[in-house]
Amino acid sequence: MDLEFSPEDIAFRDEVRKFLEESYPESLRGKASRDEYEREDFLLWQKTLYERGWGAPAWPKEYGGTGWTSIQRFIFQEECARAETIPIPPFGMNMLAPVLLAFGSEEQKQEYLPPIIKGETFWCQGYSEPGSGSDLASLKTTAVRDGDEYVINGQKTWTTLGHFADWIFVLCRTDPSAKKLQEGISFILVNMKTPGVEVKPIITLDGSHEVNETWFTDVRVPVANRVGEENKGWTYAKYLLLHERSGIAGVGRSKRAVERLKEIAATEVSHGEPIIHDPTFARKIAELEVDLTALEYTELRTLAAEAQGKGPGPESSLLKVKGTEIQQRLTELTLEAVGNYAAPYFRGFPKDGDNAYPIGPGYAHMAAPLYANMRKTSIYGGSNEIQRNIIAKAVLGL
Amino acid sequence: MDFNFTSEQDQLRDMVARLMREQYDFDTRRKIASSEPGWRPEMWSQFAELGLLAAPFTEEEGGFGGPIETMIMMEEFGKGLVIEPFLQTAVIAFLQGIIGGEKIFGFAYAEPQGRYNLNDLATTAKKDGDGYVLNGHKAVAHGGPMATHFIVTARTGGDQRDDKGVGVFIVAKDAKGVTTRDYPTVDGQRASEVYFENVSVGADALIGSGDDLALVEKVVDEAIAALCAEAVGCMKVLNEATVDYSKQRKQFGVPIASFQVLQHRMVDMFMAAEQAVSMAYMVTLKLGEDDVERAKAASAAKVQTGKAGKLISQDAVQIHGGMGMTDELNVGHYFKRLTMIGQQFGDVDFHLKRYAKLSAG
Numbered sequence: 001m002d003l004e005f006s007p008e009d010i011a012f013r014d015e016v017r018k019f020l021e022e023s024y025p026e027s028l029r030g031k032a033s034r035d036e037y038e039r040e041d042f043l044l045w046q047k048t049l050y051e052r053g054w055g056a057p058a059w060p061k062e063y064g065g066t067g068w069t070s071i072q073r074f075i076f077q078e079e080c081a082r083a084e085t086i087p088i089p090p091f092g093m094n095m096l097a098p099v100l101l102a103f104g105s106e107e108q109k110q111e112y113l114p115p116i117i118k119g120e121t122f123w124c125q126g127y128s129e130p131g132s133g134s135d136l137a138s139l140k141t142t143a144v145r146d147g148d149e150y151v152i153n154g155q156k157t158w159t160t161l162g163h164f165a166d167w168i169f170v171l172c173r174t175d176p177s178a179k180k181l182q183e184g185i186s187f188i189l190v191n192m193k194t195p196g197v198e199v200k201p202i203i204t205l206d207g208s209h210e211v212n213e214t215w216f217t218d219v220r221v222p223v224a225n226r227v228g229e230e231n232k233g234w235t236y237a238k239y240l241l242l243h244e245r246s247g248i249a250g251v252g253r254s255k256r257a258v259e260r261l262k263e264i265a266a267t268e269v270s271h272g273e274p275i276i277h278d279p280t281f282a283r284k285i286a287e288l289e290v291d292l293t294a295l296e297y298t299e300l301r302t303l304a305a306e307a308q309g310k311g312p313g314p315e316s317s318l319l320k321v322k323g324t325e326i327q328q329r330l331t332e333l334t335l336e337a338v339g340n341y342a343a344p345y346f347r348g349f350p351k352d353g354d355n356a357y358p359i360g361p362g363y364a365h366m367a368a369p370l371y372a373n374m375r376k377t378s379i380y381g382g383s384n385e386i387q388r389n390i391i392a393k394a395v396l397g398l
Numbered sequence: 399m400d401f402n403f404t405s406e407q408d409q410l411r412d413m414v415a416r417l418m419r420e421q422y423d424f425d426t427r428r429k430i431a432s433s434e435p436g437w438r439p440e441m442w443s444q445f446a447e448l449g450l451l452a453a454p455f456t457e458e459e460g461g462f463g464g465p466i467e468t469m470i471m472m473e474e475f476g477k478g479l480v481i482e483p484f485l486q487t488a489v490i491a492f493l494q495g496i497i498g499g500e501k502i503f504g505f506a507y508a509e510p511q512g513r514y515n516l517n518d519l520a521t522t523a524k525k526d527g528d529g530y531v532l533n534g535h536k537a538v539a540h541g542g543p544m545a546t547h548f549i550v551t552a553r554t555g556g557d558q559r560d561d562k563g564v565g566v567f568i569v570a571k572d573a574k575g576v577t578t579r580d581y582p583t584v585d586g587q588r589a590s591e592v593y594f595e596n597v598s599v600g601a602d603a604l605i606g607s608g609d610d611l612a613l614v615e616k617v618v619d620e621a622i623a624a625l626c627a628e629a630v631g632c633m634k635v636l637n638e639a640t641v642d643y644s645k646q647r648k649q650f651g652v653p654i655a656s657f658q659v660l661q662h663r664m665v666d667m668f669m670a671a672e673q674a675v676s677m678a679y680m681v682t683l684k685l686g687e688d689d690v691e692r693a694k695a696a697s698a699a700k701v702q703t704g705k706a707g708k709l710i711s712q713d714a715v716q717i718h719g720g721m722g723m724t725d726e727l728n729v730g731h732y733f734k735r736l737t738m739i740g741q742q743f744g745d746v747d748f749h750l751k752r753y754a755k756l757s758a759g
Contacts, residue, residue, distance in 0.1 A: 128720070131648075132649075133649065133719050133720060134649050134650075134719070135649035135650045135651075138649070138650075138651075157720070158720050202724055202726075203724070203725040203726070204723045204724060204725060204730070205715075205722075205723055205724065205725055205729075205730025205731070205733060205734065207725065211720075211723075268513070269511055269513065270513040270514075270515060271513075271515055271518060271559055272511075272518075272558075272559060275513075280747050280750075280751070281747070335737070335741075336741070336745055336747070339513045339514065339741065339745075340508050340513070340514075340537055340538045340741070341510075341537065341538065342584070342738070342741055343538050343540075343583040343584055343585075343589060343738055343741075343742075344538065344581050344582075344583060344584075344589065345581065345582045345583050345584045346581075359579060359581060359591055360510070360537070360538075368584040368734070368737065368738075369584065371737065372584075372730070372733065372734060372737070375712065375715045375716070375722075375723060375733075376720075376723050378716060379715075379716065379719050379720055379722075379723065380720075383716075383719065385657075385659055385660070388659075
């Protein structure tokens with residue numbers, strides 16, 4: 001047992017830090033704290049990483065992976081969070097790619113993986129439907145075989161960043177007569193430009209546009225776009241969800257957010273005293289930091305186990321639950337910290353592109369919208385209730 | 399001990415509820431809130447015509463009600479997510495000349511550095527002949543964009559954070575030297591930053607003696623009581639919507655209402671709302687007591703309401719799942735209003751401290 005990083009790890013950390021200082025695109029600076037991105041932002045950052053040879057740390061080397069240890073990958077994420085880089089959307093990199101690598105044909109790997117790592121294509125996820133959220137296996141979107149094509153009809157929802165996407169991976173029912181709901185589902189790749197695909201925005205309570213409805217009306221795609229075997233899509237879908245959860249703890253970003261919170265609490269005053277010196281508020285920050293430390297070491301233990309060949313298992317549900325609780329708590333405390341200036345609402349303001357709108361401190365502008373927006377984290381990626389069910393069943397055997 | 403409403407009070411509730419149902423439905427309200435000017439002057443006229451602006455006043459004061467009537471109306475306004483500044487005008491300003499609807503008030507008490515402390519005032523009111531000259535910057539004055547007048551707190555003497563020397567003034571919005579910057583708020587209302595630059599007012603602009611922190615405290619406690627009632631309205635809507643949704647929404651072949659983990663959460667939401675109702679009654683009935691008892695009641699109610707509002711709004715969104723996150727459904731709008739009420743006039747920690755101090759004597 002040893003809590004220290006090795007000298008090699010430290011050297012690696014310094015290398016990453018230097019790269020981020022020197023090569024993080026100027027046009028992306030400051031965007032992460034405003035939580036507002038364009039499609040081109042994501043692609044640019046991906047391209048920048050690719051050019052450095054760091055486009056897809058988790059992939060096998062032959063497809064452009066870095067060969068890093070899981071601890072190095074953790075360090076890399078930490079450093080990106082520390083430098084407040086924009087996030088890497090998980091849909092292509094961390095969701096589709098593991099499925100293709102495990103179950104895709106060689107042709108599919110060659111066709112779809114390079115544009116992901118190079119920052120040329122943007123993917124989105126076609127899982128949830130209006131009637132199928134936690135109970136994903138009840139999904140109703142159909143793909144009917146017609147010669148060399150599937151004809152897809154149905155509606156997906158909560159398609160995150162679907163309005164940026166070139167491609168979507170879709171779970172479709174290919175055998176409606178299967179005995180169990182989980183059987184008879186296939187995993188199909190659809191180009192968003194295919195006739196019959198329609199994306200409609202869903203505006204969320206914080207006023208932002210992140211998610212969409214995606215409609216499929218007689219959408220024809222080649223059978224070659226199916227990943228793996230017909231009617232075995234549920235196996236691939238579950239495999240993907242395990243990978244989705246493993247990145248969800250967000251320790252590095254939460255650490256940075258704690259620092260931000262402390263900066264705000266050192267600036268905001270009550271009766272002339274910074275509220276960071278208020279014992280009640282200081283205690284709340286301390287409790288949060290303790291929770292975050294526990295999560296960090298839990299994630300490190302998981303990574304160490306992964307390094308010994310134990311793939312992500314049901315424990316990743318723990319990381320999801322605790323990680324999202326901490327992310328939500330952070331936005332709660334930030335909201336508290338900013339006091340009266342939580343009220344003004346600036347989304348879409350000011351229209352003329354001036355980003356120094358002088359009402360209240362800048363750090364207050366996003367406090368309430370982010371607090372509202374982050375409620376999604378205990379709902380998406382399998383709600384926290386579902387995660388607890390998974391732990392109850394798969395870990396505790398209840 | 400009697401927690402029953404009179405038949406007149408029941409009628410008032412029915413009338414406001416009908417107004418909300420018929421003219422303040424969710425879609426109408428959403429449209430108004432997201433366009434200019436962000437409120438309906440004609441709604442204000444209706445408030446006046448229906449006598450709602452007279453309801454907080456007793457008969458001697460020219461009205462027909464009092465705090466209980468205010469509580470009843472605020473709860474129904476909470477259900478409608480009312481935008482118009484009834485609280486600032488009929489509860490806080492509470493002056494002759496508002497009953498007919500001709501004057502509308504914003505409450506300019508907060509300052510950028512002041513947080514929730516009513517005595518932390520950098521705005522000054524210097525004696526000038528018979529009148530005063532006001533200078534300073536007031537933050538987040540709710541209702542400001544709709545207001546014809548402001549109730550303004552400003553220092554007539556003492557240092558920035560002294561209890562002594564807090565004056566209360568009425569200032570017309572069109573007075574020379576008053577400027578505002580108006581903006582929407584997170585919960586679909588409107589507020590202003592209000593700037594005073596050498597604003598001359600007459601002696602009659604001063605309410606009270608010029609040393610009136612106690613008056614400000616009292617008025618804010620009355621506003622807190624009204625806000626707690628408004629929060630109750632929001633909570634009731636959310637709880638009803640959540641229980642309904644859980645019965646309709648099926649996953650795994652059964653309504654999600656059949657899951658015990660969700661049942662218990664909805665029971666917790668119900669219990670929290672009941673406790674908030676009790677506190678709204680309690681504080682409303684104690685507004686007439688001495689300063690310490692009244693202040694304790696207001697802080698206690700604000701704490702309980704803040705905690706209940708957070709629990710209920712968060713769980714309502716959670717149980718609605720993705721739908722609860724949408725702008726299209728009303729749930730998120732009540733979530734935002736309860737979140738803002740949680741901080742308006744002081745958050746849970748602020749009022750716990752105030753209560754602890756008063757309670758220790």
